[in-house]
Every structure is written in structure tokens, then in C-alpha cells.
Amino acid sequence: MNHVETLRSDWQRTTTPDRLDSSTHSTGLLTVEDLSVAYTSRGVQRQAVDQVSFTLDRGETLAVVGESGSGKSTIAQSLIGLLPAGGNVTSGTAHLGDPADALDLLQLRDQSMRPIRGRRIGLIPQDPSNSLNPVRTVGWSVAESMRIHRRGDKRTRLRRTLELLERVGIDDPQRRARQYPHELSGGQRQRVLIAAAIALEPELIIADEPTSALDVTVQRVILDLIDELRTELNASVLFITHDLAVAAERADSLLVLHQGAVKERGPAQEILTTPQDDYTKRLLSNAPSLLSPPVRRPVPETDPEFVVVDGLTHRYKSGKSSFAAVKDVSFTLARGSTHALVGESGSGKTTLGRAIAGFHAPSAGSVTVGGVDVASARKRPEFRKQVQLVYQNPYGSLDPRQSVGEIVGEPLRNFGIKDRGERRRRALLELERVALPEETADRLPRELSGGQRQRVAIARALVLRPDLLVLDEAVSxxxxxxxxxxxxLLERLQQELELTYIFISHDLAVVRQIADTVSVLAAGEQVESGPTETVFNSPEHKYTRALLSAIPRPRKTPAGP
Amino acid sequence: MSSVATVLTRSRKSQTGMSLLRPSVLLAFGALLVSVSWALAPGLFTSYDPIANVGPSLQAPSAEHLFGTDSTGRDVLSRVIHGARETLTGALMAVAVGFLVGTAMGVLSGSSHRSVDEVLMRIVDVLLAIPSLLLSLSVIILLGYGTVNVAIAVGITSIAAFARLARSQVVQVSRSDFVEAAYGSGGSFGTVLWRHILPNSLTPVLALAALQFGSAILQISTLGFLGYGAPPPTPEWGLMIAESRDFVATAWWLTTLPGLVLVITVLATNRLSYAIQARRNA
Structure with a gap:
């Protein structure tokens, strides 16, 4: 991590005590002052960004951190003049370049903005699977900005494309340049997009959530790459993220955004160690951390073998070939405890969770829940009173045409409770249990926020009083x-109702917070299993170690080693 | 129900109502309302008998006879108004046949075993392979002439479209998490189909029904024009246009005015159909 060391000294060199005073800074590349953006829809104006000011120095990374709806992407879009329809910059300036000949990006019309995009500002978009033209080769996409800005002739452009692909770590650039996006993995696609963004060596790189769609080990490599390129090109990076841990690891300074307004800004180190604003404090304390493991209450010892998974294998067949998504997984789980299934996408964790919940029969091996064999019981309705599944996406798991009260009451209806009043009474009870107000019962799912919807999904799962909940990326x-x-809420419910959880997640920090025991899955194999603390503190398998070391952590204090 | 909830439901209704209150939609709705009321109570709109001679033949439109008179001296407007019943009930029956049979086939094939799906979809392929006019003519020749038979024949030609759309909707909705969650909370196949899959797949099928209503009017009139529908002197729009085609050069109103009414009605149903679809997508 040599480049990080160099960068840090870089950063210290440029850091001055009056860092927060944006107006008097001389090395600033981008100076944004009083930026406000409003969206108008159906005649109603909504303030998305409210008087945001910041300075980005040459060679510096500034992370804009905020939750969904905080306006962080809107800031980036207004800088490159690509606000969606209905969006308008209502005030402010954004000067790019040296003070002498700085351009106000917000004053530029589309015509004069075009020479800036791609040449002086490069954009790394969020979702690599959607951001490449599917009917064009990868090489074509990388060369696009050179073509638009008329750089070189066809031959030099091709040479430069191959150079760029090699630089961002694409193996065999000759061959890859002729391939189409669907032939590349998510990480490779993001590399291609980075190559396209740096093709004309821009001085400012805007990275809008560049890794949130990627697995954690891939995320690390991509973030390293962005860091390296920044030093090489002496470019500045405006890094937009919802992930405080990523921001803390990669950024020199932070801008914490909440509902469009700046809550706090300054050097990353300072904000992380001594946050001043209440919202920042809340954000920091809510971010699951690997540094301070939470204290778990002891697991009740009523039934140490409540869930037994024994040699479970699941194959998907297509025609004559078959593919083992889960291979020979075994673990036991005590009643009232939580077992986490951890792995990256394609590791088989969801397939395993669904086999435990009885949504498909395993090809080999068995699962017993409370002494009942799942494979033979899974078709009986009674089994559903014992095991329930909570889905990842709270937008897709609730029927959009039913009211919340009907959704929560429906399992009761399936089990012969005909009386509407009785169902409603019990639905209200469950809603209260998951801390939703009574009037929620008469609302439709689309009137609720994501968190409220997930509470409704949990209430629906609980109304039958199951013993085991399978939570499939339920908080991701x-x-x-x-x-x-x-x-x-899940922890409180576990205590109140003596619930047992199978917690499926890719997020190790969350897992450490909630799980008593954990299984790490890689390509369908259970590479490691055991008590959470043991696995996290002394991982034995190299994959587990790779996963753990890929997790972003705040940079150590400059005084440290 | 608490006051917060009532306010919420009310705002929800006014919001979804928005797209249905556009001027063009209101206009279309008005046009349909007129032709439907003609069909329900023709006596309120005209005092002339549609099949009796009420004046000299081939009179141009005048204050007395707004649409003029035909070759045998019958009032054209009165015939158009009375013809609405013939045409609209026919179209309604045709859509009902297509909608009920087609949707049932589609839902069945989208939700049952693959072998059932294969058989039903191949039947649909056969229906689609035959041009619709040829298909409806063949059915009429099997069943015999007459308004009801024409409606059934036209309905049969639209079964394939309904079946395909319903199937694709059912397949799509069946894959969603909330359907699996419904099975997961102990729901049986029938209850999940009735409570979740059907309500969430039917909106586009209903929009197609509105669209088909317009094209059924056209098809019934086409068959009437060819002489397979109601026998003369029944006032049916297609038949009226057919009967007066010899006078196109001398008496323009005989073909133009009933034709205009026909076109306006069809356009109005199409506009309503799009409005239903747009509301669903909003």
C-alpha cells in the first residue's frame, strides 16, 4: 500500500489549519459555493441540495457521504450539467481550474459543457452492468470519448485503448477489446468504465458509488485502482458513497450530507474521531463496525440441536449438465441463536437458505428443524407455522394491491381464521410489535419507506409465531x-419470542454484530464454520482472510505505524 | 378508520384519477357515452322509425333529417342510432368471448404444468396462424349467419391475443417475491392465484379488452358489409355502409356519416384503452 503512504504525506503537505475556509484556498481545483438544487414535479418544488459549499484540492479525494435521498448524486449531476428532467440549479457557483481562469460549471450551457465532459471531468458510474452499451464492444466504449473529442486517428486511438485496458488491469487487452459487456464480470466492467473515464486524463474524476454493486473483494481492488490512477494523473476524486467505512478508508476529507444540507465537513480523520454534528455521530454509531464487536447475550440452552443441516448439497440441472450451487454443508444451531451464512454473490448462500426454509428439496443431505425433516414436511402447510423467510427487497415482497393490514393478516387467513375482525386485531398486534403505528394498517406498501416495508415483511413472517426465521439479506x-x-428490532424480537435466525449476508460487519455462529461459503463450499468471534479473530481459511482484509477500515492515525 | 388513513386513501384516489381527467380522455369517454346511450335507449334520441319510409329518398342532410335519407327514404340518423345497439352489443359479446376464454386459457397455461402450457400455447399458435377475417368467416360458415354468430366468430379471433397477454402477465407476476411469500405463509395454489396473481395481472388484460372492443366493432361492421351479419333491413353500421356504396358518388352522406360515427367510436375506445394502460404504468 505504498501509494496510500505517499498520498497521505501529500495530503498533509497541502493541509493547512484553515482548511475549512473554502474561499481562501489557492490549490483548489474545484470550488463549490452555495450550491442549491431543486426538483419540480407536478408543480411542487422540493429542495434536493441546500447551499452546499466545498473545495476539492488537486490530487485530493473528497468523499460525499449520505444516505439515499441526501442529494449526494444530485451534486455530481449538477456539476456535469446532467440533472434529470425537473431538476434545476437554483443558486451557487462551481469553479473548476486555477483561480485565474476558472470556469463556472453551473453557468455553462450544454454546448460549452461538452468539451469539459470526458476531457476535464471523467465520470465513473454506479452500476457497471447498465453503463456500457450492450451492442458495442468494450474497446469501442473506451475509445468513445477520444472519438468525440477528436483525439488522434483510428490507429492511435486503438493503441491508446489497449494501453488503457492494460493499465486498469484487464488481462489480454487485445482480445477483451473485441468482446461485448456481457462477456465480462462486474468487476471487469467497472475497470472498463474506469478506463473510459481516464482516457483523456481528466483533472477531476467523479466516482458515483463506483463499488456499491460489487462484491467486497472486488470493491477493494477497484478502490485501489482509483487511488493509484489519482496519483498517476495527479487528478482529484469526488467520491460519492453511502458507505462511511469506504469513505473513511479512501478519502482525505469528508462532506457529510443529510437531506440536502451539509452536516459536517473537514479532514476525514477529524470527523471520524471527533464528530461535531449529531447526525454524523448517529451515522458513525449506526455503522456496523469490525473494530468494536458488540456484546452478545448468551445463547439459551434449551435445545442445542434445534436446526441440524447435514451434508446438504443442491444441484441445479439444465438439460444433461448440472451445477452444484451448494456442496456438502453441515452445521447445527441452538434454539434462540443466530447463524450467519456469509459469502459473495454466487457463493450459494441464498440457495442454502431457501433449502432450509423448505422452498426446494436438497439433492443430497438433510435439514431438520425442531426434529422435523424439512424435505418431507415442506409441502405441508403446517411447516409454514414453523419456518418463515424474509426477503432482501422489501419493494418486491409485498403485494402492491393489498393494504398492510391485509398483508400481515393473510397468513392467518390461510390457517382458517375466517373472522376479519380477529385477523385485523392480530395484525395490529404484530404491527405494534415491529413498532409501526396503528394507521399503517390501512396504507398500501408504496406509501411506506423501505425500512417500514421491511418491518411489515417481518410482521407478516411473525404472525404465525414461527420458531425459525430465514433472513435473506434482509437489511442489505x-x-x-x-x-x-x-x-x-431483530435482536429484541429474538429475545421476546425465542426466535432462531438464519442470517444470510454479504456484509461481515453486520454479521459480526448479530450472529452467534457463522458459516463462510465460497463457490458453494463451506470453507469455514464456527463461533463468530473465533472466525473473525483467527480465520483459518485463506478465503475468509481475504474477505476480512477486504473490508474497508479507517486509515490509521498518521502518528501510527 | 383513523382520520390520517382516510386522508391518505382520498389523496390516493385523486392521484390515480389524474390521468383519467385529461381532456382527450374525457372527450373519448363522452363519445362512448353517447353511443352507449343510443344503444340503451334509441327512442330518446330520435322519433323516426329506422326501418320505415319517413320522407323522399336520397335527401341531403337538413334540419329535419340531420344525416339525410337513404334510397328507400329512411332517416339515416335514426338508423345510425338504432344501429348502435346492434353493433355495440355484438362488440361487447365478441370481447366477452375473447376475454373470458382467452384469459382462462392464458391463466391456466401460465400457472399449470408445462405439458398443459405447451398444448394450450400450440392451440393459440394455430389461432394466430390463420388470418382473423378468414377465421371468423370459417366460424360463421360453420355456425350460420346472424348477429350472435358474427359476435362469437369475432370473439374467437381475439382469444389468442388475450391468452398470450394473460399468460405472460401471470408468468411474470408468479415469479415475484410476494407470490412466493404468499405460498410461504401457507397459501394454497387456488388462494394465491385468486388473491395475488389474478389481481396483479389483469390490468393490462383489461386495457386490451378496451382496445379489442374498438377492433371488434370494426370487424363486425366488416362482416356486416360483406353480408354475413344481420340480414337487411336491420340497421347495422357495416350493413348500412354496404347498402349505400352504390350511391357514394351521388349521396355522400349515406356512407360518410355512418362511417364517421363508426370511426369516432373506435378511436374513443382506443384512447380509453391507452388511458387505462398509462394509469397502470404511473
């Missing part, structure tokens, strides 16, 4: 403050 789609609320 939520903002960190909401995530913390749902996690503490």
Missing part, C-alpha cells in the same frame, strides 16, 4: 441508520 437494501434500527 436499507440505509445504515435504518439498518441499525431493523437489526436492533
Amino acid at each position: 437494501a436499507l440505509d445504515v441508520t435504518i439498518q441499525a434500527q431493523i437489526l436492533s
Whole structure:
């Protein structure tokens, strides 16, 4: 991590005590003052960004941190003049370049903005699977900005494209340049997009959530790459993220945004160690941390073998070939405890969770829940009173045409409770249990926020009083403050109802917070299993170690080693 | 119900109502309302008998006879108004046949075993392979002439479209998490189908029904024009246009005015159909 060391000294060199005073800074590349953006829809104006000011120095990384709806992407979009329809900059300036000949980006019309985009400002978009033209080769996409800005002739452009692909770590650039996006993995696609963004060596790179769609080990490599390129090109990076841990690891300074307004800004180190604003404090305390493991209450010892998974294998067949998504996984789980299934996408963790919940029969091996064999019981309705599944996406798991009261009451209806009043009474009871107000019962899912919807999904799962809940990435789609609320709700419910959880997640920090025991899955194999603290503190398998070391952590204090 | 909830439900209704209150939609709705009331109570709109001679033949439109008179001296407007019943009930029956049979086939094939799906979809392929006019003519020749038979024949030609759309909707909705969650909370196949899959798949099928209503009017009139529908002197729009085609050069109103009414009605149903779709997508 040599480049990080160099960068840090860089940063210290440029750091002055009056760092927060944006107006008097001389090395600033981008100076934004009083930026306000409003969206108008159906005649109603909504303030998305409210008087935001910041300075980005040459060679510096500034992270804009905020939850969904905080306006962080809107800031980036207004800088490159690509606000969606209905969005308008209502005030402010954004000067790019040396003070002598700085350009106000917000004053530029589309025509004069075009020479800036790609040449002086490069954008790394959020979702690598959607951001490349599917009918064009990868090489074509990388060369696009050179073509638009008429750089070189066809031959030099091709040479430069191959150079760029090699630089961002694409193996065999000759061959890859002729391939189409669907032939590349998510990480490779993000590398291609980075190559396209730096093709004309821009002085400012805007990275809008560049890794939030990627696995944690891939995320690390991509973030390293962005860091390296920044030093090489002496570019500045405006890094937009919801992930405080990523921001803390990669940024020199932070801008914490909440509902469009700046809550706090300054050197990353300072904000992380001594946050001044209440919202920042809340954000920091809600972010699940690997540094301070939470204290778990002891597991009740009523039934140490409540869930037994024994040699479970699941194959997907297509025609004559078959593919083992889960290979020979075994673990036991005590009643009232939480077992986490951890792995990256494609590791088989969801397939395993669904086999435990009885949604498909395993190809080999067995699962017993409370002494009942799942494979033989899974078709009986009674089994559903014992095991329930909570889905990742709270937007897709609730029927959009039913009211919340009907959704929560429906399982009761399936089990012969005909009386509407009785169902409603019990639905209200469950809603109260998950801390939703009574009037929620008459609302439709689309009138609720993501966190509220996930509470409704949990209430629906609980209304039958199951013993085991399979939580499939149940908090992954939520903002960190909401995530913390749902996690503490899950812990409270576990105590109240003596629930047992199978917690499926890719997020190790969350897992450490909630799980008693953990299984790490890689390509369908259970590479490691045991008590959470043991696995986290002394991982034995190299994959587990790779996963753990890929997790972003704040940079150590400059005084440290 | 608490006051907060009532306010919420009210605002929800006014919001979804928005797209249905556009001027063009209101206009279309008005046009349909007129033709439907003609069909329900023709006596309120005209005092002339549609099949009796009420004046000299081939009179141009005048204050007395707004649409003029035809070759045998019958009032054209009165015939158009009375013809609405013939045409609209026919179209309604045709859509009902297509909608009920087609949706049932589609839902069945989208939700049952693959072998059932294969058989039903191949039947649909066969229906789609035959041009719709040829198909409806063949059905009429099997069943015999007459308004009801024409409606059934036209309905049969639209079964394939309904079946395909319903199937694709059912397949799509069946894959969603909330359907699996419903099975997961102990729901049986029938209850999940009735409570979740059907309500969430039917909106586009209903929009197609509105669209088909317009094209059924056209098809019934086409068959009437060819002489397979109601026998003369029944006032049916297609038949009226057919009967007066010899006078196109001398008496323009005989073909133009009933034709205009026909076109306006069809356009109005199409506009309503799009409005239903747009509301669903909003």
C-alpha cells in the first residue's frame, strides 16, 4: 500500500489549519459555493441540495457521504450539467481550474459543457452492468470519448485503448477489446468504465458509488485502482458513497450530507474521531463496525440441536449438465441463536437458505428443524407455522394491491381464521410489535419507506409465531441508520419470542454484530464454520482472510505505524 | 378508520384519477357515452322509425333529417342510432368471448404444468396462424349467419391475443417475491392465484379488452358489409355502409356519416384503452 503512504504525506503537505475556509484556498481545483438544487414535479418544488459549499484540492479525494435521498448524486449531476428532467440549479457557483481562469460549471450551457465532459471531468458510474452499451464492444466504449473529442486517428486511438485496458488491469487487452459487456464480470466492467473515464486524463474524476454493486473483494481492488490512477494523473476524486467505512478508508476529507444540507465537513480523520454534528455521530454509531464487536447475550440452552443441516448439497440441472450451487454443508444451531451464512454473490448462500426454509428439496443431505425433516414436511402447510423467510427487497415482497393490514393478516387467513375482525386485531398486534403505528394498517406498501416495508415483511413472517426465521439479506437494501434500527428490532424480537435466525449476508460487519455462529461459503463450499468471534479473530481459511482484509477500515492515525 | 388513513386513501384516489381527467380522455369517454346511450335507449334520441319510409329518398342532410335519407327514404340518423345497439352489443359479446376464454386459457397455461402450457400455447399458435377475417368467416360458415354468430366468430379471433397477454402477465407476476411469500405463509395454489396473481395481472388484460372492443366493432361492421351479419333491413353500421356504396358518388352522406360515427367510436375506445394502460404504468 505504498501509494496510500505517499498520498497521505501529500495530503498533509497541502493541509493547512484553515482548511475549512473554502474561499481562501489557492490549490483548489474545484470550488463549490452555495450550491442549491431543486426538483419540480407536478408543480411542487422540493429542495434536493441546500447551499452546499466545498473545495476539492488537486490530487485530493473528497468523499460525499449520505444516505439515499441526501442529494449526494444530485451534486455530481449538477456539476456535469446532467440533472434529470425537473431538476434545476437554483443558486451557487462551481469553479473548476486555477483561480485565474476558472470556469463556472453551473453557468455553462450544454454546448460549452461538452468539451469539459470526458476531457476535464471523467465520470465513473454506479452500476457497471447498465453503463456500457450492450451492442458495442468494450474497446469501442473506451475509445468513445477520444472519438468525440477528436483525439488522434483510428490507429492511435486503438493503441491508446489497449494501453488503457492494460493499465486498469484487464488481462489480454487485445482480445477483451473485441468482446461485448456481457462477456465480462462486474468487476471487469467497472475497470472498463474506469478506463473510459481516464482516457483523456481528466483533472477531476467523479466516482458515483463506483463499488456499491460489487462484491467486497472486488470493491477493494477497484478502490485501489482509483487511488493509484489519482496519483498517476495527479487528478482529484469526488467520491460519492453511502458507505462511511469506504469513505473513511479512501478519502482525505469528508462532506457529510443529510437531506440536502451539509452536516459536517473537514479532514476525514477529524470527523471520524471527533464528530461535531449529531447526525454524523448517529451515522458513525449506526455503522456496523469490525473494530468494536458488540456484546452478545448468551445463547439459551434449551435445545442445542434445534436446526441440524447435514451434508446438504443442491444441484441445479439444465438439460444433461448440472451445477452444484451448494456442496456438502453441515452445521447445527441452538434454539434462540443466530447463524450467519456469509459469502459473495454466487457463493450459494441464498440457495442454502431457501433449502432450509423448505422452498426446494436438497439433492443430497438433510435439514431438520425442531426434529422435523424439512424435505418431507415442506409441502405441508403446517411447516409454514414453523419456518418463515424474509426477503432482501422489501419493494418486491409485498403485494402492491393489498393494504398492510391485509398483508400481515393473510397468513392467518390461510390457517382458517375466517373472522376479519380477529385477523385485523392480530395484525395490529404484530404491527405494534415491529413498532409501526396503528394507521399503517390501512396504507398500501408504496406509501411506506423501505425500512417500514421491511418491518411489515417481518410482521407478516411473525404472525404465525414461527420458531425459525430465514433472513435473506434482509437489511442489505436499507440505509445504515435504518439498518441499525431493523437489526436492533431483530435482536429484541429474538429475545421476546425465542426466535432462531438464519442470517444470510454479504456484509461481515453486520454479521459480526448479530450472529452467534457463522458459516463462510465460497463457490458453494463451506470453507469455514464456527463461533463468530473465533472466525473473525483467527480465520483459518485463506478465503475468509481475504474477505476480512477486504473490508474497508479507517486509515490509521498518521502518528501510527 | 383513523382520520390520517382516510386522508391518505382520498389523496390516493385523486392521484390515480389524474390521468383519467385529461381532456382527450374525457372527450373519448363522452363519445362512448353517447353511443352507449343510443344503444340503451334509441327512442330518446330520435322519433323516426329506422326501418320505415319517413320522407323522399336520397335527401341531403337538413334540419329535419340531420344525416339525410337513404334510397328507400329512411332517416339515416335514426338508423345510425338504432344501429348502435346492434353493433355495440355484438362488440361487447365478441370481447366477452375473447376475454373470458382467452384469459382462462392464458391463466391456466401460465400457472399449470408445462405439458398443459405447451398444448394450450400450440392451440393459440394455430389461432394466430390463420388470418382473423378468414377465421371468423370459417366460424360463421360453420355456425350460420346472424348477429350472435358474427359476435362469437369475432370473439374467437381475439382469444389468442388475450391468452398470450394473460399468460405472460401471470408468468411474470408468479415469479415475484410476494407470490412466493404468499405460498410461504401457507397459501394454497387456488388462494394465491385468486388473491395475488389474478389481481396483479389483469390490468393490462383489461386495457386490451378496451382496445379489442374498438377492433371488434370494426370487424363486425366488416362482416356486416360483406353480408354475413344481420340480414337487411336491420340497421347495422357495416350493413348500412354496404347498402349505400352504390350511391357514394351521388349521396355522400349515406356512407360518410355512418362511417364517421363508426370511426369516432373506435378511436374513443382506443384512447380509453391507452388511458387505462398509462394509469397502470404511473
